[in-house]
Amino acid sequence: MKKKNLASVLVCSAIAVVFSFALVYSSVCAADFADILTEHFQKKAPVTEVDPNISMDEAMKVQEKYVKNLSRDYGEVVGYKAGLTNPNVQKVFGVSHPVRGTLLTKMMLKSGAEVPAAFGAVPMIEGDLCVRVGSDSINQAKTAEDILKSLDAVIPAIELADMVFAKGVKFTGPVISAINVGARYFIMGDPIALSATGEWHERFENFSMSMKDETGAGLADGRGSALLGNPLKVVLWMRESLAAEGKTLKKGDILSLGSVTKMIPPKSGSTIKGRFVGLNPEGPVEIWVTFK
Numbered sequence: 001m002k003k004k005n006l007a008s009v010l011v012c013s014a015i016a017v018v019f020s021f022a023l024v025y026s027s028v029c030a031a032d033f034a035d036i037l038t039e040h041f042q043k044k045a046p047v048t049e050v051d052p053n054i055s056m057d058e059a060m061k062v063q064e065k066y067v068k069n070l071s072r073d074y075g076e077v078v079g080y081k082a083g084l085t086n087p088n089v090q091k092v093f094g095v096s097h098p099v100r101g102t103l104l105t106k107m108m109l110k111s112g113a114e115v116p117a118a119f120g121a122v123p124m125i126e127g128d129l130c131v132r133v134g135s136d137s138i139n140q141a142k143t144a145e146d147i148l149k150s151l152d153a154v155i156p157a158i159e160l161a162d163m164v165f166a167k168g169v170k171f172t173g174p175v176i177s178a179i180n181v182g183a184r185y186f187i188m189g190d191p192i193a194l195s196a197t198g199e200w201h202e203r204f205e206n207f208s209m210s211m212k213d214e215t216g217a218g219l220a221d222g223r224g225s226a227l228l229g230n231p232l233k234v235v236l237w238m239r240e241s242l243a244a245e246g247k248t249l250k251k252g253d254i255l256s257l258g259s260v261t262k263m264i265p266p267k268s269g270s271t272i273k274g275r276f277v278g279l280n281p282e283g284p285v286e287i288w289v290t291f292k
Helices: 003-043 056-074 087-093 136-140 144-149 173-178 198-206 231-243
Strands: 077-083 099-104 108-110 123-133 151-162 185-188 208-212 218-223 254-256 271-277 285-291
Touching: 003 056, 056 099, 056 173, 077 231, 087 173, 099 173, 099 231, 123 185, 123 208, 123 218, 123 231, 136 144, 136 231, 144 151, 144 198, 144 231, 151 254, 151 271, 151 285, 185 285, 198 231
Parallel strands: 077 254, 108 185
Antiparallel strands: 077 099, 123 151, 123 254, 151 185, 208 218, 208 271, 271 285
């Protein structure tokens, strides 16, 4: 073998070794950080440091291990959640698209639940909206209309998010992805059956949601159009995001579509009611949660 060829082989081999080491190192670091996040999640203690330069690929590796850790206590996967579904919020977090997390069985609570005000490391409340997959055909959906045909219910919800990181930590798209997009608990109303009609398409976009405390004081409000203009677009993005990773949705999966309202902190002794108007054809729907 000529010296030039030998040198090329040695250089390529060295690059391969370095690249392989980098992949292993990245995976090890992701696992270590996921374990740290899990410990703080369980102890409800804020995390004070995070690599501000963490990439989305690295963050999703952290999330994968983090969710695996949490599943020991919170059960199996029951669906997915989207975050940063408002374009203006995306700009603040330095991304041009939503982010995705995973929902586990014991995260889902019924309306009327009583929860500690300090339910997480950094507990926050926000109005949410969930849908239920009614058909595996969702995996071939190309339009919002296709998505609507593949859903069988919409579910009013309030998310009890855990932002995990202490005040002062800079949030970015990858940082919020690493903590499974803040998933902790969801207060779920009764499923509302839907059908693939133009009326329902408009209901998704135009419904309003408000949150009030036990005195009737208004705390936050929003509309369906806050979610990428129409929540059905969020579902389409989620399907495409999962497909890009070789994953599919199945009948019965629950999908949380993002923040309908701003986030607010919980207060001990309070009861928060979420009122959805224009979503259910039969009239307004209320769900609530009490904080101990």
